[in-house]
Amino acid sequence: MPPQKLYAGAKLRETRNQLGLTQKDFATKLGVSLPYLNQMENNNRPLSTAVVLALAREFGMDVTELSAGDSERLVSDLREAFADPLFGKTTPALPDLRLVGANAPGFARAFLDLHRAYRQAQEQLASLDEALGREDTTLRLSPWEEVRDFFHYCDNYIDPVDRAAEHFAAQGRDALSLATEALARRKITLRYSSGRILRHLDHDTNTLEISAKATRATQAFQMLHQVALLTQNDLLEATLDLARFQSDESRAIAKIGLANYFAGAALMPYRRFQEAASATRHDLEALADQFGASIEQVAHRLSTLQRPGLKGVPFFFVRVDQAGTITKRHSATRLQFARFGGACPLWNVHRAFETPGRFLRQLAETPDGVRYFCLALAVTKGGGAFHAPVRRYAIGLGCEIDHAGALVYADGMDLGREASFEPIGISCRICERDTCHQRSVPPLERRLKVDHDFRELLPYRIE
Structure with missing residues (x-):
């Protein structure tokens, strides 16, 4: 497979603006022509190896920051927003959304803010009787x-x-x-x-x-x-x-x-914790004991080890309640979480409630073909008295499969076997799997065919 081309025009423009350089001066320092720089900043041409090396040499840039992680988050969020029935059949194609995420991230975030304001307005209208009882009914972002x-x-x-x-x-x-x-x-x-x-x-x-x-x-x-x-x-x-x-x-x-x-x-x-995480192969219990922290605190901290030039394993971290609502979420990986509605029910973090106190391991693959190692644990927090309420939730921690060898929890798992990986998604509206037995609603960008005389798991076929 040929190496993936790196388009990072928005990041390149942001770097130049932060340095206060004109395109001409920036091109000189990178050793490229002005037209070539202009094409790279507009994502008409990918960054060459020489330019990436020049960025590291001249400006001390951590080249891992040029990855498309932020762009992919925006694309994922945009796809979820466009799953809203409000847009009907006007949903932009995925390549168009990727262009917006890469070339106009500010516009993408403004659009997401606008959509969130719309959703909040709809929720307020749905409970108008309550809203009328308040003096301040101004619509604003949550x-x-x-x-x-x-x-x-x-x-x-x-x-x-x-x-x-x-x-x-x-x-x-x-x-x-x-x-x-x-x-x-x-x-x-x-x-x-x-x-x-x-x-x-x-x-x-x-x-x-x-x-x-x-x-x-x-x-x-x-x-x-x-x-x-x-x-x-x-x-x-x-x-x-x-x-x-x-x-x-x-x-x-x-x-x-x-x-x-x-x-x-x-x-x-940071440094002491990162060294200990590497030495213990990210053993949550060992790290919790060493630093006097809870397992949730350790898992959350692992997801923050993103210091430029000293990054740890890129993890995703999530916490869900028993209703499947995500109460904490972060991803330093390509895996993105559902912003609206629940997460994929096939993900092991939901099954953790069935076996409290036990670590669950899962090899998973998302519809884009990226594979992950996922770890889940149900946590219970008592109230300190018989009649006190008990809080129950599950935490999930994971990384892309290339980093699984750095985790003690991946020992003994067949990471190279195709059948070991379970298909999961983000949410049903933006998951295109047509054979999922847990699908709740049809995918956004696919047509449906209904045959009244034929029925499989779903009451429709996805074309």
Whole structure:
């Protein structure tokens, strides 16, 4: 198979603009002609090997950043948006969507924002009686969705916050001790309580209340979260300024996310954690024990190891509830998650609820032919009392099959056998498999044929 051509015009233009160079100066530094650079920036020609090497040599660029990961995310999101019946038969062809994702990512994101606003408007109209009872019925993007997209398109890696957390943890002691000392320096008294409050800082008494029922990992995480708010506020606010969120609610939610990011990165400092992950072959239990973290915290942290020049294995990470709703998602791989509706039911993360506490392994293949190793685990969090509610969810972690050898969980699996890979998709509307026994709705870009005298698994045939 010939090597895949690399089209990265948008990334090339972005790099040039960040450097403040004209096309002529940029072409000179890359050793190409001005017309050739213009063609590459407009994706009329692929990047040559000489240009890729020049980018690394002249500007220290991590050439892995030229991959089409961000473009593929946009294409996946656009296909889901166009699955909306609103568009009827006007759905653009997949090659057209790929052109938009590669050449006009800003336009693609603006379109997705517009579609989300439309969906929210429809949901508000569906519950008009409730909406009329509120004074403010202004339509706007969901703050939660806006924040989730912010982290999604940052590859779930925030470099300044990650490095600040690594610097904080560089003193060498365990995270709980570091957090306790940081609070003591600010004359904050730590108190453990048996109530339902997980964390509460009383500014009047300078007392931080932490749940005594929480696990040690959760206690350390919550204390580090508070440390981030107290000691890194300027950094968090500067990061929020750059993000330019559309509402105060979005900004407030994002600040929680950034403080959580600091807490996870301080609990598991980048370089030390990456070295340990490689040494243990990404054994979640061993890493959780070594860093005093929970398995979910470890899995989430593995998905953030995207520091330029020091990247770890590119993982996807997801958390779903028992209804199949995705409550956390991130992908540094080509696998993208459904933004609207549930994920593919054939994915092992849904089966994890059947065997709580047990790791499930799966070799899977998506309709685009990409193969993955998938790991899933059901997690239960008790409330600390008989009548307290119990939270149940499943986490999924995985990577493309080329990286499976770096995971201890892949030992003993037949990675080279064709029949070992189960067919999965993203969501039914954009999955083109015509023989899936779990299909709930027809695929978006295929015609249907209905024969009243013939029936297989589905009441229609996909042409």
